[in-house]
Amino acid sequence: MTFEEVFNRVIKFMKIKPTGNYRLMIGTDSQVHSKTTVFITGIVIQHAGKGAWACIRRSVVPRKMLHLHERISLETTLTEEVVSMFSEDKKNRMIDIVLPYLYQGATFSFEGHIDIGSGQRNKTREFVNEMVARLEMIGVEPKIKPDAFVASSYANRFTKKAGKYTPT
Template sequence: MQDRVLYSSFENSKEKDMTFEQVFERILRFMRLNPNGNYKLIIGTDSQVHYDYTSFITGIVIQCEGKGVWACLQKNKIPRKITNLHQKISYETSFSEAVFAMFTQERKDAMYEIVLPYVERGASFTIEGHIDIGSGPRNKTRVFINEMIARIQSMGAEPKIKPEAFVASSYANRYTK
């Protein structure tokens, strides 16, 4: 059975109903403010099971080390409770993959081109995928680590798990309630 996903636009505390194109323009604008910075594009998703649906929040963060961030999120909903842990983690990773796919090579190149003239002076740009799973012995999600890491790597991003996966486990998590 295929789930019907209720997708939404992107938003943050200052703007609602942004298209991905608007999100991308905000990211470029943020990067142009300090083109010699150390940038990380980070994408991560968290979920919360509610009474009759499961909400998924995907965070997009562009971080300039020591200079701040610009961030937004996308709220998605599946109109049923997802109680199977593997399925829930897999959906989280799928929503992150869908956003990663919006960052086409052309868009990534535009981001690289902002910092490229400053690389000799230490500027950088990396891409990370934050996965809301942990490797601790008491963490039930640890059995899915290799699978989810491989999926994020296939998107061209460096995977991070808890405690380093703050976009999924902190930023996105804050909005799943």
């Protein structure tokens, strides 16, 4: 799908019930395979308590990326890239769907999910401040584990099987 097709699906999903509570969430996960590193970026529009629509974007680096900071940084970059495709005009179009229904409880939020955690046993904890600041600078609400489920669960499940395919 092109980005325009993805955006139109998001709009269509939100218009079904404009009085809903919507969360647009973007997150990336990676998996090192034998000769490649596969990155999957998930794009999810969730209608709280009522379901979601989602899709993925696949990127392949033709080498094993073994340095954790490099992988986490590229995951964040790929998330930022997709977030940036949602221009001010596109964000305003999504907000305009729920705006007439704010007093009826309608909401819209835009989140960037980062597959890192601040727990003492988490190897990625030293990168939390850096990656969170990057997403805040582009105007998206950063989420880390355990709240970053688009990266840590949704995208993650596609990184495992993605290595079975030849890079394009």
